[in-house]
Amino acid sequence: MDELNRKSVDEFKEAEKNRIIVVLENIRSMQNVGSVFRTADAFLVEAVYLIGYTPQPPHRDIHKTALGATETVSWKYFSKTADAIAELKAAGYKLYGIEQVENSIMLNDFVRDAGEKTALIFGNEAEGVEQETLLACDACIEIPQFGMKHSLNISVAAGVVLWEMVRGVEK
Numbered sequence: 001m002d003e004l005n006r007k008s009v010d011e012f013k014e015a016e017k018n019r020i021i022v023v024l025e026n027i028r029s030m031q032n033v034g035s036v037f038r039t040a041d042a043f044l045v046e047a048v049y050l051i052g053y054t055p056q057p058p059h060r061d062i063h064k065t066a067l068g069a070t071e072t073v074s075w076k077y078f079s080k081t082a083d084a085i086a087e088l089k090a091a092g093y094k095l096y097g098i099e100q101v102e103n104s105i106m107l108n109d110f111v112r113d114a115g116e117k118t119a120l121i122f123g124n125e126a127e128g129v130e131q132e133t134l135l136a137c138d139a140c141i142e143i144p145q146f147g148m149k150h151s152l153n154i155s156v157a158a159g160v161v162l163w164e165m166v167r168g169v170e171k
Helices: 009-014 030-042 060-066 081-090 131-136 154-166
Strands: 018-025 045-051 074-078 094-098 118-122 139-142
Touching: 018 030, 018 081, 018 154, 030 045, 030 060, 030 154, 045 081, 074 081, 081 094, 081 131, 094 131, 094 154, 118 154
Parallel strands: 018 045, 018 118, 045 074, 094 118, 094 139
Antiparallel strands: none
16 A cells, blocks of 8 residues: 555645545445545545535444545535525636536537636536526536436436546646
8 A cells, every 4th residue: 555655634634635626426335436536536526515415424334435535525515506606606616517408518629728717517326517507607518428328326426527637637
C-alpha cells in the first residue's frame, strides 16, 4: 500500500482540490451514491451535494462502495435542488446538467477552463435531471454513446465525466 503513495485522510482534506462539485439529484441507489463518493475522492473533487431523496451517509450500503470516501470527500445535503443551485450560483459556480438534451455539448467537445468553478448535476437513474434543474443550468453535457442503450449507470457516467473534467486541466 505504501508504494501506491496514497494520501491519509488529513492529507486528502488539506490537498488542493479540483474546483468541481458533484450534485446528485434524487438518486435512488445507495451503491451509486457510494460509488460517486469513491470517484470524487479519486479525482480530488471539492464536494458532493446530495439532494432530495438521495441517500446520505452514514449507511452501510453507501459505505460498502464508498470504501471510506464519505470520510474524505466533503458533502452537504439539500432537500430542494433550488437551494443547492442558489448556493452554487452565489459562489460563482457554472452549472452543467449531465443529460441528453437538445443542444447539449458532447463531452469530447467540452472545454473546461482551469480556474472555472464547476458544478456537475447528475439526475435520477430512470428520470434523469429534472426539467426545472436543466433550465437553471448554464449548459448540458452529453456523454457520446454508440451502442443501443444510450444510457449509463450514474456511477459510470460520473466517472467518465469527472475524468474528462480533470485530465489536462492544470490546477
